[in-house]
Amino acid sequence: MNIIIAGNGKVGSSLARRLSEEGYNLTLIDSNADVLSDVCEDCDVIGVEGNCASMPVLQQAGVEDADLLIAATSQDEVNLLCCTTAHGLNPRLHTIGRIRNPEYTQQIYAMRDVFALSLSVNPEKQAAREIESLLRFPGFLQRDTFAKGRTAIVELRVDRDSRLRNVSLNTLNSIVKCRVLVCAVLRDGDAITPGGTFVLQEGDRVFVTAPTANLSTLLKNLNILTRKVRKVLLCGGGRISQYLAEQLCKDGISVSLIEVDYNRCVQLASALPDATIIHGDATDKSLLEEHGLGNCDALISLTDTDELNMIISLYANTRGVPQVITKLGHPENRSISNNLALGSVISPRELCCDTIVRYVRAMSNLSGTAESVHTIAGGQVEAVEFRVDEHTQNLGTPLKNIRLREGVLLVSITHGSVTEIPSGNSAFLEGDTIVAVTSRRGSLRQINDIFA
Amino acid sequence: MNYKMMGRFMGNILLVEALFMLPAGIISLCYGEVNTMWSFLASAAITLAVSLILRLLCKGAPSAFYAKEGLVCVGLSWIAMSLFGCLPFWLSKEIPLFIDAFFEIVSGFTTTGSSILLEVESLSKGALFWRSFSHWLGGMGVLVFLLAFTSEKGSGFTMHLLRAESPGPNVGKLVPKMRSTATILYLIYIALTVINIIFLLCGGMHLFEAVCHAFGTAGTGGFGIKNDSLAGYSPYLQNVTTVFMLLFGINFNCYYLLLLRQFKNVFKDEELRLYVGIVMASILAIAVNIHGLYDSWRETVRHSAFQVASIITTTGYATADFDLWPSFSKAVLMCLMVVGACAGSTGGGLKVARMMLLFKSLRRNIRKTLNPKKVQVVRNNANVVSELVVENANAYLAAYVIILFASFVLISLDGFSVATNFTAVLACFNNIGPGLEAVGPTCNFAGFSVLSKLVLCLDMLLGRLEIFPILVLFSRSTWKR
Numbered sequence: 026m027n028i029i030i031a032g033n034g035k036v037g038s039s040l041a042r043r044l045s046e047e048g049y050n051l052t053l054i055d056s057n058a059d060v061l062s063d064v065c066e067d068c069d070v071i072g073v074e075g076n077c078a079s080m081p082v083l084q085q086a087g088v089e090d091a092d093l094l095i096a097a098t099s100q101d102e103v104n105l106l107c108c109t110t111a112h113g114l115n116p117r118l119h120t121i122g123r124i125r126n127p128e129y130t131q132q133i134y135a136m137r138d139v140f141a142l143s144l145s146v147n148p149e150k151q152a153a154r155e156i157e158s159l160l161r162f163p164g165f166l167q168r169d170t171f172a173k174g175r176t177a178i179v180e181l182r183v184d185r186d187s188r189l190r191n192v193s194l195n196t197l198n199s200i201v202k203c204r205v206l207v208c209a210v211l212r213d214g215d216a217i218t219p220g221g222t223f224v225l226q227e228g229d230r231v232f233v234t235a236p237t238a239n240l241s242t243l244l245k246n247l248n249i250l251t252r253k254v255r256k257v258l259l260c261g262g263g264r265i266s267q268y269l270a271e272q273l274c275k276d277g278i279s280v281s282l283i284e285v286d287y288n289r290c291v292q293l294a295s296a297l298p299d300a301t302i303i304h305g306d307a308t309d310k311s312l313l314e315e316h317g318l319g320n321c322d323a324l325i326s327l328t329d330t331d332e333l334n335m336i337i338s339l340y341a342n343t344r345g346v347p348q349v350i351t352k353l354g355h356p357e358n359r360s361i362s363n364n365l366a367l368g369s370v371i372s373p374r375e376l377c378c379d380t381i382v383r384y385v386r387a388m389s390n391l392s393g394t395a396e397s398v399h400t401i402a403g404g405q406v407e408a409v410e411f412r413v414d415e416h417t418q419n420l421g422t423p424l425k426n427i428r429l430r431e432g433v434l435l436v437s438i439t440h441g442s443v444t445e446i447p448s449g450n451s452a453f454l455e456g457d458t459i460v461a462v463t464s465r466r467g468s469l470r471q472i473n474d475i476f477a
Numbered sequence: 478m479n480y481k482m483m484g485r486f487m488g489n490i491l492l493v494e495a496l497f498m499l500p501a502g503i504i505s506l507c508y509g510e511v512n513t514m515w516s517f518l519a520s521a522a523i524t525l526a527v528s529l530i531l532r533l534l535c536k537g538a539p540s541a542f543y544a545k546e547g548l549v550c551v552g553l554s555w556i557a558m559s560l561f562g563c564l565p566f567w568l569s570k571e572i573p574l575f576i577d578a579f580f581e582i583v584s585g586f587t588t589t590g591s592s593i594l595l596e597v598e599s600l601s602k603g604a605l606f607w608r609s610f611s612h613w614l615g616g617m618g619v620l621v622f623l624l625a626f627t628s629e630k631g632s633g634f635t636m637h638l639l640r641a642e643s644p645g646p647n648v649g650k651l652v653p654k655m656r657s658t659a660t661i662l663y664l665i666y667i668a669l670t671v672i673n674i675i676f677l678l679c680g681g682m683h684l685f686e687a688v689c690h691a692f693g694t695a696g697t698g699g700f701g702i703k704n705d706s707l708a709g710y711s712p713y714l715q716n717v718t719t720v721f722m723l724l725f726g727i728n729f730n731c732y733y734l735l736l737l738r739q740f741k742n743v744f745k746d747e748e749l750r751l752y753v754g755i756v757m758a759s760i761l762a763i764a765v766n767i768h769g770l771y772d773s774w775r776e777t778v779r780h781s782a783f784q785v786a787s788i789i790t791t792t793g794y795a796t797a798d799f800d801l802w803p804s805f806s807k808a809v810l811m812c813l814m815v816v817g818a819c820a821g822s823t824g825g826g827l828k829v830a831r832m833m834l835l836f837k838s839l840r841r842n843i844r845k846t847l848n849p850k851k852v853q854v855v856r857n858n859a860n861v862v863s864e865l866v867v868e869n870a871n872a873y874l875a876a877y878v879i880i881l882f883a884s885f886v887l888i889s890l891d892g893f894s895v896a897t898n899f900t901a902v903l904a905c906f907n908n909i910g911p912g913l914e915a916v917g918p919t920c921n922f923a924g925f926s927v928l929s930k931l932v933l934c935l936d937m938l939l940g941r942l943e944i945f946p947i948l949v950l951f952s953r954s955t956w957k958r
């Protein structure tokens with residue numbers, strides 16, 4: 026499949042990396058030759074220098090033979106023009122545009138066909154939605170849902186006083202008193218696929234698969250206190266904050282938002298009448314204390330600078346805020362951040378890439394293609410959801426008789442509305458949904474890839 | 478530096494080389510040359526063994542691979558390839574001295590075509606085939622072959638290899654995937670070679686000779702299988718060879734554009750136009766200068782065209798001893814030696830594209846001295862050429878001249894005439910083959926000392942890989958931890 030990526034920023038370059046690893050033919054367009062040559066040295070892609078919204082440049086990039094165009098420049102208007110122009114040159118083309126300005130949301134939705142957008146992505150809005158879902162289910166650092174919400178993979182951190190400390194995985198189910206499966210452990214920055222005798226240590230981050238219905242049992246038996254979130258402190262007043270504050274206010278949660286730029290504060294104050302907008306520096310401890318750091322239920326650091334976000338979150342953690350969420354724009358720094366107590370880490374770029382990669386895989390239209398893909402464990406592990414169809418191998422065979430590919434773990438089978446954590450006697454049938462986990466990114470593209 | 482990854486690459490290259498020794502062994506078998514056949518089998522076995530050991534040692538290499546690794550890897554690979562490639566000549570005792578065998582195969586892989594053999598025809602058929610085949614392999618590059626036909630997973634670093642091995646000031650991919658690019662290049666190369674063989678067969682050439690000559694033409698190498706190169710063949714065969722030499726001197730991107738039916742872009746290509754212009758003008762100038770040496774104008778033009786094509790594409794075949802031609806003709810040919818073929822072709826030399834860039838940048842600098850505040854960009858085919866490329870072309874010229882004169886001085890220790898020494902270096906450095914006087918088309922390089930032969934080997938490698946991949950091997954900062 027031929028894919029053109031217009032705009033080689035954060036999203037563009039990580040997309041280029043991921044999609045070229047999966048073997049697509051990629052052409053990159055950017056007006057900055059230096060940025061372009063960096064990526065071309067790194068990945069197996071070809072670069073075209075120029076304005077991606079202009080017809081000759083698009084033609085030079087081979088838009089006539091392309092199957093998909095992803096417009097991810099920093100400007101919404103350019104992205105729109107790029108998609109519209111490209112679609113005019115090649116009516117078969119699918120287009121994905123990154124549109125971030127909230128003012129355009131409505132017209133994008135209403136005029137999709139006019140702009141010829143197959144999909145519009147908004148990393149900030151997606152990040153806001155993700156944070157909101159984390160706030161609704163406090164207690165987990167990360168929570169990914171599969172099979173229409175029936176299965177979840179949740180992230181837990183083993184702290185000093187955690188009941189999971191020094192527990193062997195064989196005895197885990199008797200402690201939490203429900204069936205769950207540990208599909209990955211992140212220890213010292215490395216993702217491990219644990220066996221039954223694996224013993225959890227302090228500082229491990231554990232990724233647990235469980236039927237959604239069992240999550241509350243899991244939390245209760247681990248003595249993780251969960252109280253409903255009533256007061257939230259947002260640091261930084263960017264787009265994510267705005268989307269998030271809007272939604273939280275609607276849910277009746279009390280929101281305080283700290284922003285350093287006065288004019289932006291005025292803007293936010295007029296857009297968010299129910300939120301408390303504070304003009305000040307979020308790294309200022311006394312300011313945080315003054316506005317209720319001690320009694321808030323969650324702190325979310327969303328400034329533009331990763332370093333600031335880390336510092337604010339670390340401080341909030343030492344002050345005992347029950348839930349801390351940190352936004353990181355450069356998730357490459359994971360190796361550092363994994364060892365810090367930053368709470369949940371959200372990366373708008375990764376979320377956006379996941380959405381686009383999911384769309385691209387669906388376009389490949391193979392039988393049994395992955396329905397959704399989530400990256401967990403600091404980006405080192407992929408959890409992939411498949412639908413079992415009539416072409417799937419080993420239908421009805423008990424798992425103990427099936428040889429799976431190396432590094433692949435089958436973590437859940439959903440029959441109808443019941444999710445089962447698989448054991449040796451489990452089997453899957455046509456129409457089931459399964460979730461597989463692998464440490465080799467991009468290796469699972471269709472369901473039969475999981476077999477050896 | 479990532480030595481393991483480089484070791485793995487070299488292991489793969491030697492594996493490919495071992496496989497390519499087998500056809501030559503089969504040909505020896507067909508002609509009943511048992512001794513040669515065994516030497517090929519033994520060489521293939523040794524190469525294979527080393528390759529497997531390298532691959533075993535370098536298992537689980539980390540994937541970090543940058544420009545530096547790419548350059549060093551290409552430079553070392555070519556040296557290793559030559560060291561193993563000369564084994565068949567040496568083991569079969571057809572070329573008894575190791576340095577001579579090494580010189581011969583370096584000359585083969587770098588598509589130079591300079592020989593140390595006093596007499597070619599006494600060589601066994603297998604050895605003749607291996608000589609010609611080395612031209613064909615070296616022409617497009619073994620690493621490019623590796624990129625095209627093995628499952629080396631395509632990530633970005635392969636770009637460093639392509640750039641280090643392919644000639645030209647501005648190497649780029651044709652299509653997004655490296656593997657597809659390399660495959661397209663090789664398919665065009667194979668197709669053109671086959672067409673060449675068919676044309677030669679139509680002229681009544683024997684199959685073995687046709688294949689060997691086509692290999693020599695395709696790689697713009699120049700190893701003949703007759704003592705008098707192509708002088709003994711019919712005018713038709715000479716003309717076919719002239720045309721194909723010129724075709725292989727054209728940038729292969731042009732053929733790809735032709736396949737895409739973008740005729741306009743091909744005919745508007747500045748480099749191609751200049752190349753055709755230089756060829757035409759040189760043929761005319763030499764024909765006028767040498768008429769009278771031959772019976773008819775037709776014969777005059779035929780010889781003039783053949784020699785011009787042979788020299789500008791850096792092939793090095795000959796139909797006439799141009800050492801006997803008037804000085805003006807020799808001077809024109811010497812200039813053509815330096816100019817060389819188009820970038821992205823199998824030919825050597827400075828490359829027409831680089832010459833063009835150098836002239837354009839020179840013109841700009843002159844204008845700039847007249848009008849210091851003037852801002853001007855260098856263009857090629859209406860596209861702006863980045864300053865980095867212009868700068869690199871200038872640096873290349875400087876390195877080229879320094880190496881040329883350093884080698885010239887070293888060679889002069891042997892006591893041959895100035896013209897011999899200078900053209901010997903020119904012929905090797907630009908991958909042409911024959912020079913003038915003692916290294917002219919009818920003579921050979923056997924008379925040089927071991928030191929001179931080593932210097933010339935180095936020159937050939939420097940010329941084929943465009944200097945930097947070999948030069949970095951001698952830089953201390955390359956090996957510093």
